[in-house]
Amino acid sequence: MAPRTLLSDIERRAWLQTFEHGLWDVAIGLLWLSFGFSILTGYAWMTPVWVAVALPSLQQSMRRLIIPRIGYVAFAKRRRRSASRVTALLSVTALFGLLFFFLTSWSTQPDAPPAITWFRTHMLALIGLIWGGALGIAGWAADFPRLFVYGALLFGVLLGADLGLPYDMAEGLLAIGGLITAAGLILLLRFLRRYPTRKQDTGEGADA
Amino acid sequence: MRKRTEAGNDPIEIDRLIHEPARLLIVAHLYVIDSADYVFLMQRAGLTWGNLSSHLSKLEEAGYVELDKEFVDRKPHTMVKLTCEGRTAFDAYRRQMKSLFADLPEEGGD
Numbered sequence: 001m002a003p004r005t006l007l008s009d010i011e012r013r014a015w016l017q018t019f020e021h022g023l024w025d026v027a028i029g030l031l032w033l034s035f036g037f038s039i040l041t042g043y044a045w046m047t048p049v050w051v052a053v054a055l056p057s058l059q060q061s062m063r064r065l066i067i068p069r070i071g072y073v074a075f076a077k078r079r080r081r082s083a084s085r086v087t088a089l090l091s092v093t094a095l096f097g098l099l100f101f102f103l104t105s106w107s108t109q110p111d112a113p114p115a116i117t118w119f120r121t122h123m124l125a126l127i128g129l130i131w132g133g134a135l136g137i138a139g140w141a142a143d144f145p146r147l148f149v150y151g152a153l154l155f156g157v158l159l160g161a162d163l164g165l166p167y168d169m170a171e172g173l174l175a176i177g178g179l180i181t182a183a184g185l186i187l188l189l190r191f192l193r194r195y196p197t198r199k200q201d202t203g204e205g206a207d208a
Numbered sequence: 209m210r211k212r213t214e215a216g217n218d219p220i221e222i223d224r225l226i227h228e229p230a231r232l233l234i235v236a237h238l239y240v241i242d243s244a245d246y247v248f249l250m251q252r253a254g255l256t257w258g259n260l261s262s263h264l265s266k267l268e269e270a271g272y273v274e275l276d277k278e279f280v281d282r283k284p285h286t287m288v289k290l291t292c293e294g295r296t297a298f299d300a301y302r303r304q305m306k307s308l309f310a311d312l313p314e315e316g317g318d
Contacts, residue, residue: 011240014252071248072287075241195251 012143014073019144021066022187027058028135028150029181036173065188069195085141093134100126124169128158150180222308225270226301230255231263235290238273239298243289264288272297 030050038046100119106112107120119126132155139147157172167175226235233253237244244252250260267273272294276287290298 007236007240010236010252014237014241014248068247070251071245072285073241073244073248074287077242 011076015075015079015143017070018073019146020187021070021191022184023058023061023066024144025146025150025184025187026181027054027184029177029179029184030054032154032173032177033181034177036170036177039170039173065192068197069191082141082143086138089134089137089141093130096130100130122162124158124162127169128155128162131155132158150176153179222304223297223301225266225272226298228263230259231267234260234263234267235272235294235298238288238290239295243276243287245285245287249288267294270294270297 031047031054034047034050038044103116103119107116132151132153135147135151135154139145139151153176157176158169161167161169161172226232230253234249237249237252246257246260249255249264250257253260255263264273264275268275270293271291274289274291276289278285278287
C-alpha cells in the first residue's frame with residue numbers, strides 16, 4: 001500500500017471528523033432498537049415511523065449541534081461519489097430484502113424445492129449476512145470504519161440466533177441496538193465536550 | 209485585486225504568501241476539499257477568528273481564495289474556496305519545495 005501523503009492525511013482527518021460526533025451511531029442503534037421492538041411487539045409500523053421521525057431529527061441535530069462546532073465542509077467529488085455508492089448499496093440491499101421475502105414466502109408452499117426451504121431454515125443467518133454485509137460495504141464505501149464493527153456484530157448476533165443460542169432475533173437486535181446507541185451517545189458527549197460552540201461571522205474571539 | 213509575488217522556477221523564490229505556516233495549512237485544507245466555512249478552517253488550522261480573517265483577506269487579495277457570503281437561518285455564513293489561481297500557485301509551491309529539498313543529503317548534511 002502506498003504511504004499516505006500529508007495532503008491525503010489532512011483530507012481523511014477532516015472526513016473522519018464528520019463521523020466523530022456519534023449521531024450516525026445513535027441513528028443506526030435506534031434503527032436496530034426499533035426493528036427489535038417491532039418484532040417483539042408485533043407493531044410493524046414502528047420502524048417506518050421511526051425512520052420518518054429520525055431523518056428530520058438527525059438533520060436538525062446536525063444543524064444545531066454539529067455544524068456550529070466543527071463547521072461546514074463540502075468535500076471533493078471523490079467523497080461525494082462515495083455517498084452515491086452508499087445510496088446505491090442501500091437500494092441493492094432493499095432489493096435483496098424483497099427477493100429474500102419472496103423466497104421465504106415461496107418456501108411455505110408445499111411444492112417448494114429443498115433449496116428454497118433452506119432459505120427459511122437459515123433465515124436469521126441470511127438476514128444477518130445481508131444487513132451486516134451491507135453495513136460493512138457501506139463502511140468501506142464511506143470510509144467509516146466503525147460500520148465494519150457494527151456489521152460484524154449484527155451478523156454474529158443473528159448467526160448465533162440462527163444456530164440456536166438462547167435468544168431470538170428481537171432480543172439480539174435490541175441488544176445490538178442498545179449497544180450501538182450507547183456507544184453513539186458516549187461519542188456525542190465526548191464530541192460536545194471536545195468542541196465548544198463557535199459563533200459564525202460575529203467577530204467574537206477576534207484578536208485582530 | 210493586487211497580485212502578490214509569485215514564485216518562478218528558481219527554488220529560492222518561494223511564494224511567501226503560501227509559505228507562512230497558518231496560510232499553508234489553510235491553503236492545504238482548501239486544496240484537498242471543495243470548500244469550507246470559517247468555523248471549519250479555524251478549528252482545523254487552530255486559528256482565532258481574527259487571525260483567520262486576516263490570513264483569508266491576504267489570500268483573497270492575491271486571488272487565491274474566493275469568499276462566498278450567504279445567509280443561513282438569517283445568520284451570515286461564509287464559505288471559502290480555493291480559486292484556480294490558488295490551486296496553480298499551491299501546485300507550483302509544492303513543486304518548488306520538493307525540488308528545494310530533493311538534492312539535500314540525508315540527515316546531518318555531512
